[in-house]
Amino acid sequence: MGIATATEQSPPKPNPKRLSGMAGFPVNDRLLRTCRRQPVDRTPIWLMRQAGRYMAEYRRLREKHTILEIIKTPELAVEVTLQPINAFDLDAAIIFADILPPLEAMGLSLDFIRGEGPVIHNPLRIAADVAALSVPDPRERLGFTLEAIRLVRRELASRVPLIGFSGAPFTLASYAIEGGATRNFVLTKSLMYNQPEMWHELMDKLAAMVGDYLKAQAEAGAQVLQLFDSWAGALGPADYCRYVLPYSRRVIQTATTSGVPVIHFGTGTSGMLEAIKKAGADVIGVDWRVDLADAWCRLGDDVAIQGNLDPVALFAPLHMLEKHVASILAQANGRPGHIFNLGHGILPQTPVEHVAALVYMVHEQSTA
Amino acid sequence: MGIATATEQSPPKPNPKRLSGMAGFPVNDRLLRTCRRQPVDRTPIWLMRQAGRYMAEYRRLREKHTILEIIKTPELAVEVTLQPINAFDLDAAIIFADILPPLEAMGLSLDFIRGEGPVIHNPLRIAADVAALSVPDPRERLGFTLEAIRLVRRELASRVPLIGFSGAPFTLASYAIEGGATRNFVLTKSLMYNQPEMWHELMDKLAAMVGDYLKAQAEAGAQVLQLFDSWAGALGPADYCRYVLPYSRRVIQTATTSGVPVIHFGTGTSGMLEAIKKAGADVIGVDWRVDLADAWCRLGDDVAIQGNLDPVALFAPLHMLEKHVASILAQANGRPGHIFNLGHGILPQTPVEHVAALVYMVHEQSTA
Numbered sequence: 001m002g003i004a005t006a007t008e009q010s011p012p013k014p015n016p017k018r019l020s021g022m023a024g025f026p027v028n029d030r031l032l033r034t035c036r037r038q039p040v041d042r043t044p045i046w047l048m049r050q051a052g053r054y055m056a057e058y059r060r061l062r063e064k065h066t067i068l069e070i071i072k073t074p075e076l077a078v079e080v081t082l083q084p085i086n087a088f089d090l091d092a093a094i095i096f097a098d099i100l101p102p103l104e105a106m107g108l109s110l111d112f113i114r115g116e117g118p119v120i121h122n123p124l125r126i127a128a129d130v131a132a133l134s135v136p137d138p139r140e141r142l143g144f145t146l147e148a149i150r151l152v153r154r155e156l157a158s159r160v161p162l163i164g165f166s167g168a169p170f171t172l173a174s175y176a177i178e179g180g181a182t183r184n185f186v187l188t189k190s191l192m193y194n195q196p197e198m199w200h201e202l203m204d205k206l207a208a209m210v211g212d213y214l215k216a217q218a219e220a221g222a223q224v225l226q227l228f229d230s231w232a233g234a235l236g237p238a239d240y241c242r243y244v245l246p247y248s249r250r251v252i253q254t255a256t257t258s259g260v261p262v263i264h265f266g267t268g269t270s271g272m273l274e275a276i277k278k279a280g281a282d283v284i285g286v287d288w289r290v291d292l293a294d295a296w297c298r299l300g301d302d303v304a305i306q307g308n309l310d311p312v313a314l315f316a317p318l319h320m321l322e323k324h325v326a327s328i329l330a331q332a333n334g335r336p337g338h339i340f341n342l343g344h345g346i347l348p349q350t351p352v353e354h355v356a357a358l359v360y361m362v363h364e365q366s367t368a
Numbered sequence: 369m370g371i372a373t374a375t376e377q378s379p380p381k382p383n384p385k386r387l388s389g390m391a392g393f394p395v396n397d398r399l400l401r402t403c404r405r406q407p408v409d410r411t412p413i414w415l416m417r418q419a420g421r422y423m424a425e426y427r428r429l430r431e432k433h434t435i436l437e438i439i440k441t442p443e444l445a446v447e448v449t450l451q452p453i454n455a456f457d458l459d460a461a462i463i464f465a466d467i468l469p470p471l472e473a474m475g476l477s478l479d480f481i482r483g484e485g486p487v488i489h490n491p492l493r494i495a496a497d498v499a500a501l502s503v504p505d506p507r508e509r510l511g512f513t514l515e516a517i518r519l520v521r522r523e524l525a526s527r528v529p530l531i532g533f534s535g536a537p538f539t540l541a542s543y544a545i546e547g548g549a550t551r552n553f554v555l556t557k558s559l560m561y562n563q564p565e566m567w568h569e570l571m572d573k574l575a576a577m578v579g580d581y582l583k584a585q586a587e588a589g590a591q592v593l594q595l596f597d598s599w600a601g602a603l604g605p606a607d608y609c610r611y612v613l614p615y616s617r618r619v620i621q622t623a624t625t626s627g628v629p630v631i632h633f634g635t636g637t638s639g640m641l642e643a644i645k646k647a648g649a650d651v652i653g654v655d656w657r658v659d660l661a662d663a664w665c666r667l668g669d670d671v672a673i674q675g676n677l678d679p680v681a682l683f684a685p686l687h688m689l690e691k692h693v694a695s696i697l698a699q700a701n702g703r704p705g706h707i708f709n710l711g712h713g714i715l716p717q718t719p720v721e722h723v724a725a726l727v728y729m730v731h732e733q734s735t736a
Contacts (some may be wrong), residue, residue: 190683270600270639289605290604310604312552
């Protein structure tokens, strides 16, 4: 399916009031063209967690609602999704959601605890726990996000494309097994090494769930999909290939049947980019721990790349931030297929005016 | 200085009782030869944090003493240093100490809090804090570790060589600035970007302190030195080269004036091995996030390499651990200059019998 089709696949039913308010915004298809490595006038930029705590608008809404309330109330999710689009000249919106709700849909008890992050109250311990996991239709159990996608598409009226996303099987497995964030992945890897049948059953179910969920998001109107395998870099290349790659590949195969491009993101993956490429995504996301030119050289020119500013570079003075941006763009060297982004999510303490400056710099410095 | 000289430089004055107990142990110089990329009969192995909580002997001692008490009481440090040497057929001892005491010597208040790890009670905040740091003679402020090194050398009687170590300037700076462990290094990098003069003054002092300290350890009898830049991988390659490399290089230059080989260790460095090599160590330590063959290909044959088993692989069943070992040895491919180690410190929950098995497997599988 071509870009034009992807852009049009869920035809926007514009709200006339908003549309008039957006007069003068042309259709921005930089991101979609870049995913396909087609030339664009300026390097597109969006930021992981661009709707988040660094924005006062978001913090105000969070005073009244929990993260899960916002995710599960389509009108609130729409509002938060649009906050950064209204504040900055970003080239894409990303639906406000989290990487973990698929686990809740499968039967795990998910919670976000202030200061601690995500918690799974009933982590997987024995084979029966994995056997008990269901793989429901995402339209039944994750319909709130699909509805939010439909609403955002209408509101955006093709102003910028909308990204859908999910956690990838390995990253989801690590939360499901550890019960939350982890430093050393001891329980996750121990299960992987010691109970391979249980591991493969779990990854099989997760791959089915995540593949269906991403596909449903594309059908609801998401024009690009990002698979967050945030913690894939906890594994060595051989373990990644054996225990994870087949499942991520299956997810990407299912997701791309919708004709929508897929971005495959991970951190700490500098040592196994070749393996990650084998999962088959259109775009590979890399963190800042590798030179973009080096990463692209290893990945080859037949794939687009997303990255890779250190999120903490946004805390630098602007003249220095400008040099970081220039360095990344110089490494991309004008090749079609570079999406500018951070190497991981934007941090809550980030100065908001530096975000505006970053978006401006990327566009200005990359003008053809 | 040749290997023979290094081995003999602090002539052991053996305790006859212990020596008789060690009859039959020949001088083991595998590690020293491997640091120089000379052929050996078997691949040498030691483990980061080999004296630690996974051993019952260590846990018993820790019931009575804090970490800092053990470090600062040479007799206790000797006892702990020798625990893994007496329990396993390891090819090196590493002096029991920590990467952070140089910060205490410079005027910071260091503590280890159970369940939390290291804490600096007076972290660096303003330029005056950095100006106030002293660079004392390590023989005055860190004499307890130097004395422990002398005692261990005597006890070991050349049975295996002894490794001395210190935290590297960047890793020390991150603890000094953040006040403890950190996930995102926001304060550290913010200082680096926003107050470059303060940063360079701090790194300058840390490089002087660490260089002197390592040199003093060699003079006390340490036969190999390891520089732990555990968190260097938090930086991108360009920032590493600009803000860190000159200081690590200076440390290594100072340390090697003693004629002792230096191992330069970091984690998450897969994307910048070439930059790390420029610091000039004899051996580069890599974590498990990169294939050893790939790392060595990028580093070149003129440097030895240490690594790189995932510490969690020790939780795998033995037949699987054996395959992990075989894979690493196959990648080293019999080249001189491979020190087998974990990619990071051994974890407290590690099954102790798997450690014995690992040492056996490495020796057996690598027998020429």
